[in-house]
Amino acid sequence: MSGHRVHLIGSDAWVDVAVGETVLHAARRQDRALPYSCLSGRCGSCRGHLIAGVVSYPYNPPDALSPDELEAGEVLLCQAVPQGDLEVAIREVDAVRGIPLRQLDLIVTQMTQLADDVIGLYLRPADGQPLAYLAGQYLDVLLTSGRRRAFSIANAPRVDGIIELHVRRVAGGGFTEQVFSALGVGDCLRVEAPLGTFVPRAGSDRPMLLVAGGTGFAPIKAIIEHLQKQPPSRKVRLYWGARLATDLYLEHTVAEWTRDHEWFSYQAVLSDAASDDPAHRSGLVHEAVLADHPDLASFDLYMSGPPALIDAGRHAFVDAGLPTDRLYYDSFDFAPDVLAAMIRARGRQGQRVD
Numbered sequence: 001m002s003g004h005r006v007h008l009i010g011s012d013a014w015v016d017v018a019v020g021e022t023v024l025h026a027a028r029r030q031d032r033a034l035p036y037s038c039l040s041g042r043c044g045s046c047r048g049h050l051i052a053g054v055v056s057y058p059y060n061p062p063d064a065l066s067p068d069e070l071e072a073g074e075v076l077l078c079q080a081v082p083q084g085d086l087e088v089a090i091r092e093v094d095a096v097r098g099i100p101l102r103q104l105d106l107i108v109t110q111m112t113q114l115a116d117d118v119i120g121l122y123l124r125p126a127d128g129q130p131l132a133y134l135a136g137q138y139l140d141v142l143l144t145s146g147r148r149r150a151f152s153i154a155n156a157p158r159v160d161g162i163i164e165l166h167v168r169r170v171a172g173g174g175f176t177e178q179v180f181s182a183l184g185v186g187d188c189l190r191v192e193a194p195l196g197t198f199v200p201r202a203g204s205d206r207p208m209l210l211v212a213g214g215t216g217f218a219p220i221k222a223i224i225e226h227l228q229k230q231p232p233s234r235k236v237r238l239y240w241g242a243r244l245a246t247d248l249y250l251e252h253t254v255a256e257w258t259r260d261h262e263w264f265s266y267q268a269v270l271s272d273a274a275s276d277d278p279a280h281r282s283g284l285v286h287e288a289v290l291a292d293h294p295d296l297a298s299f300d301l302y303m304s305g306p307p308a309l310i311d312a313g314r315h316a317f318v319d320a321g322l323p324t325d326r327l328y329y330d331s332f333d334f335a336p337d338v339l340a341a342m343i344r345a346r347g348r349q350g351q352r353v354d
């Protein structure tokens, strides 16, 4: 037999992994629902614990794990290639299993400037078939030469099939510069979707903390829209961090949620603006969460946004008592092709990619 077998403890399932294939890639091929986000080895969403066997990392290094964590048997399944049969402890995300992965064309029906550097894209499936997905998932825009860029879907599924994206302009960015300079209504984007496991977990009555950085608001907005359809019996509190108040691009929508739902509350946190307005606190958003909730043991916490926020939050929140299996996140990391180029450059220069 070529390849290896991986036993997923928790779901008691087996995955056949081809030679040179990562565990996550094989698991997705076989409709297993392992958690993942950046697919680059940097965010740690796909972290599991290796009970038996040996893995190698021939593609990207497992940057999300410290040397101590690697030593203790932690593995990153989006990069880990088995060197023999494995036993891995990891919990699957049952909710996303069975939703078909599609490639489809989306037509731009509307473009709205939400902030100086954020455009809202409103897209409809060209074939009229609404995409099946869960609130919080993302899509990949398929570019030339096999490159792809991930964008969170910013709305819960709608009967008319409209999909909303919040695209932040990245200086020198291969795709987002095009969105700001060349994309127009009527244009078509080829996408693959749905992707990701950043979806609300059912069956918990613990209060939810939602933490967004910048356009990390997009999947959080989708999740809140989903919750509005089945109002939760638990409290939901959103912390939205940005540099300036003008970056909080849909705050009027958040104000409506606050007004309409007693279960929902909101705190804005600005990193680059001094403020004595309690509605817009100053500082870093994860520090504001910790200042308000020094003990996170009784919460479920969902966060999305730039890698620096995710990296800071996933350490600080766990240090404050949040169990790791109640911390869910999407890290808006570099696309794999960009990261690979950066890693090659790092290899030449002997520097870290941060």
Ligand SMILES: Cc1cc2nc3c(=O)[nH]c(=O)nc-3n(C[C@H](O)[C@H](O)[C@H](O)COP(=O)(O)OP(=O)(O)OC[C@H]3O[C@@H](n4cnc5c(N)ncnc54)[C@H](O)[C@@H]3O)c2cc1C
Pocket (backbone or CB within 6 Å): 037, 038, 138, 149, 150, 151, 152, 153, 166, 167, 168, 169, 170, 171, 172, 173, 174, 175, 176, 177, 196, 215, 216, 218, 219, 330, 331, 332, 333, 334, 335, 338, 341, 342, 345
């Ligand atoms: C799960 C997920 C969800 C996401 N959701 C969103 C979202 O909702 N909204 C959003 O705005 N973004 C989101 N992102 C980020 C998004 O996927 C893109 O990474 C981002 O938009 C930049 O894409 P780009 O093509 O414009 O820039 P890229 O071409 O990826 O370039 C990014 C930066 O790297 C630099 N760069 C490129 N190549 C190199 C190189 N070889 N060496 C050094 N530097 C280089 C560029 O100059 C630029 O500054 C998400 C990411 C993930 C993983």
